[in-house]
Amino acid sequence: MHKADVLDRIDRALPVRPMTLAMERALDRAMGARQRCPKCRRRYHHDIPLRRLGSCLECYDGTPANPSTYLAPPFGRHGLAA
Numbered sequence: 600m601h602k603a604d605v606l607d608r609i610d611r612a613l614p615v616r617p618m619t620l621a622m623e624r625a626l627d628r629a630m631g632a633r634q635r636c637p638k639c640r641r642r643y644h645h646d647i648p649l650r651r652l653g654s655c656l657e658c659y660d661g662t663p664a665n666p667s668t669y670l671a672p673p674f675g676r677h678g679l680a681a
């Protein structure tokens with residue numbers, strides 16, 4: 600077997616590095632920035648058009664948001680989204 604082939608195999612066999620808590624928090628912040636409405640402070644489970652509207656649809660034009668699509672504040676004290 601060629602040496603380069605062995606290295607290649609080891610490289611591919613390495614497990615994906617598990618996410619550290621800090622990484623999860625950073626990711627959560629990054630996601631939260633796009634999913635949280637600054638006006639009503641709800642955190643949606645999907646991205647809201649912040650760049651375009653500056654808030655969620657409900658704050659923007661009154662389109663009621665489905666309560667199952669967001670977390671209403673206050674968020675849990677231990678939640679990452681707090």
Ligand SMILES: [Zn+2]
Pocket residue numbers: 636637638639640641654655656657658659
């Ligand atoms: Zn809103």
